[in-house]
Amino acid sequence: MPTVSMEDYIEQIYILIEEKGYARVSDIAEALKVHPSSVTKMVQKLDKDEYLVYEKYRGLVLTPKGNKIGKRLVYRHELLEQFLRIIGVDEEKIYHDVEGIEHHLSWNSIDRIGDLVQYFEEDRERVEQLITVQKNNEQENQ
Numbered sequence: 001m002p003t004v005s006m007e008d009y010i011e012q013i014y015i016l017i018e019e020k021g022y023a024r025v026s027d028i029a030e031a032l033k034v035h036p037s038s039v040t041k042m043v044q045k046l047d048k049d050e051y052l053v054y055e056k057y058r059g060l061v062l063t064p065k066g067n068k069i070g071k072r073l074v075y076r077h078e079l080l081e082q083f084l085r086i087i088g089v090d091e092e093k094i095y096h097d098v099e100g101i102e103h104h105l106s107w108n109s110i111d112r113i114g115d116l117v118q119y120f121e122e123d124r125e126r127v128e129q130l131i132t133v134q135k136n137n138e139q140e141n142q
């Protein structure tokens with residue numbers, strides 16, 4: 001299992017490859033706001049653990065194992081954003097909050113949150129009911 005930090009890198013590398021077709025050390029450093037030397041170090045570790053291969057001319061290529069995990073990590077991030085949005089968290093807090101919690105939930109919890117998101121998405125009325133609860137609570141707290 002990848003560590004929290006490895007997860008951040010695999011997730012970001014996966015996103016860069018999806019968006020641009022490649023992931024350079026400098027792009028990864030910029031996206032994660034870390035020094036390029038830290039990226040090089042981590043890339044070596046990820047290569048050793050068989051999440052990616054560093055090829056001289058093609059750059060970083062995710063292995064099937066790295067690609068599979070990258071896909072799941074991006075899904076998890078997007079699902080948690082959706083979840084916080086549905087429960088009414090302020091838009092400007094969503095990304096930061098997801099970055100804070102995503103590594104600390106079991107896949108069991110992620111799957112159950114997935115069910116909950118589906119439950120709300122299947123019927124807009126359920127979202128409206130939740131909003132009503134929130135409005136009532138806000139009034140009580142005033």
Ligand SMILES: [Mn+2]
Pocket residue numbers: 011077098099102
């Ligand atoms: Mn993330």
